[in-house]
């Protein structure tokens with residue numbers, strides 16, 4: 266087997282080395298972030314978890330600890346200007362310098378353009394572009410000093426294909442993929458590897474944590490179905506394993522799910538065709554209605570969604586396992 270370009274195995278896994286490596290995973294209280302943290306811990310990393318909700322973080326720490334992981338957590342809103350200082354201070358105090366940063370925290374807002382406000386775009390950009398930008402900038406001295414430091418940016422197929430009814434998310438993820446790929450090029454030779462992860466839909470169960478606008482129950486229905494059905498979405502644990510493998514190998518890019526891979530290629534080669542298909546998709550999606558709702562949590566929108574419960578069985582099951590909010594009943 267070919268030797269990986271960047272050997273990111275934890276030092277304690279290497280002969281003659283003793284210090285374990287340290288990772289920081291943002292958005293690690295639930296969903297994909299929690300699974301990436303678990304996977305990193307199983308590769309010998311000590312992992313600092315970060316998210317806003319302290320109780321969810323504590324639950325995640327308990328679950329990971331039960332699996333034998335060495336973790337700590339810091340509750341922090343990453344969109345706050347002082348967040349990078351606070352989070353890195355927590356990493357240094359508990360584990361020492363950072364070797365691997367996973368920018369995973371994200372928010373999903375679903376709804377037609379007419380029901381959205383500028384503040385929705387600002388929130389998406391702050392969470393998924395500026396927060397990782399500031400944290401990466403602050404972490405770079407540690408990562409450079411490590412000699413083989415890594416940044417993993419969890420973007421989305423929404424950062425390659427402008428999916429209708431998700432425009433704040435799309436705008437932020439397009440920006441994030443550009444930043445991530447450009448950063449890889451600029452940091453080449455510095456000893457810091459940047460991996461851009463472009464997932465398609467994964468069954469994390471996060472449809473209950475997403476926010477819905479316009480005709481919220483109808484928007485919830487299409488989104489929750491797409492994020493739960495096996496042909497459209499992938500198993501989140503498998504995704505976490507592939508992400509950690511890609512990080513260890515210092516891969517430039519990882520596209521997850523065949524649909525995301527095909528969609529990205531078609532968009533690159535025939536953008537006019539993609540636009541025509543997206544126009545068709547937009548016509549099939551719900552209109553904004555006479556009195557569009559704003560910012561309805563998925564757990565609430567799901568209560569009156571015109572969707573048979575079996576459609577989201579797999580997504581709901583994943584949500585229960587990976588710490589997502591329960592749908593209201």
Ligand SMILES: NC(=O)c1ccc[n+]([C@@H]2O[C@H](COP(=O)([O-])OP(=O)(O)OC[C@H]3O[C@@H](n4cnc5c(N)ncnc54)[C@H](OP(=O)(O)O)[C@@H]3O)[C@@H](O)[C@H]2O)c1
Pocket residue numbers: 291292293294295296297298315316317318319321341342343344369370371372392419420421422464465466467468469470471474475492589
């Ligand atoms: N699920 C999918 O199908 C899918 C597909 C493509 C890409 N992705 C991307 O994968 C990543 C994880 O998705 P997921 O499905 O696991 O989402 P999720 O279950 O909703 O988890 C999001 C995480 O981000 C944290 N977070 C959100 N805003 C934050 C902030 N301002 N400061 C700190 N933490 C914050 C959340 O905790 P708090 O709310 O407590 O802060 C939570 O831990 C996201 O970047 C998402 O865009 C997901």
